[in-house]
Amino acid sequence: MLKSSSTRKTKTTRKTSLRKSKKSTDIEVGSHTPSSSQKGSSDYCPESTDIRLKKNRESACRSRLKKKQQISHIQEEYDIMVSENTRIQQNIDCCSKRIEKLEDYNARIRKSIEYMQAQQNLILVILSHQGQAPSLSLEPLQTNLNDLISERRNAAKQEPAQAGSAGGLS
Numbered sequence: 001m002l003k004s005s006s007t008r009k010t011k012t013t014r015k016t017s018l019r020k021s022k023k024s025t026d027i028e029v030g031s032h033t034p035s036s037s038q039k040g041s042s043d044y045c046p047e048s049t050d051i052r053l054k055k056n057r058e059s060a061c062r063s064r065l066k067k068k069q070q071i072s073h074i075q076e077e078y079d080i081m082v083s084e085n086t087r088i089q090q091n092i093d094c095c096s097k098r099i100e101k102l103e104d105y106n107a108r109i110r111k112s113i114e115y116m117q118a119q120q121n122l123i124l125v126i127l128s129h130q131g132q133a134p135s136l137s138l139e140p141l142q143t144n145l146n147d148l149i150s151e152r153r154n155a156a157k158q159e160p161a162q163a164g165s166a167g168g169l170s
Contacts, residue, residue: 102156105156106156109149109152109156112148112152113145113149116145116148117145120145
């Protein structure tokens, strides 16, 4: 349970006034004698109590300031981490989109290759039925297919490089 500063001040004021009243009664009763002042620590010294209370208040104030600074520092670190997390999440999203595009592109290339291979096989079947298969060389068809595959690969390599420079990723 937290107490308000006015309640704390009131209690501190009461304690201080009680101590002062004890001091005055001690002096009035005559408990303070020259011989007892030589004992040192067993004497009741109002100034040392006031000094101790003042030092305690100052120490508590320093402790509160230190705690505020620590909380402020932790809050700054938290804010930095939140912004860094946001930036990283954006990078992840961008990379995920790029991966999806590349996967789609690769799927289209695979379908094109399958289609071209099916056409090639169909042409070979048709030519073999017409009796022209032995004189047909497959090398030009294979070269055209390899050229097409190479062109598509080069285009795929250039696409991520262009997206990377446009996306701001290093």
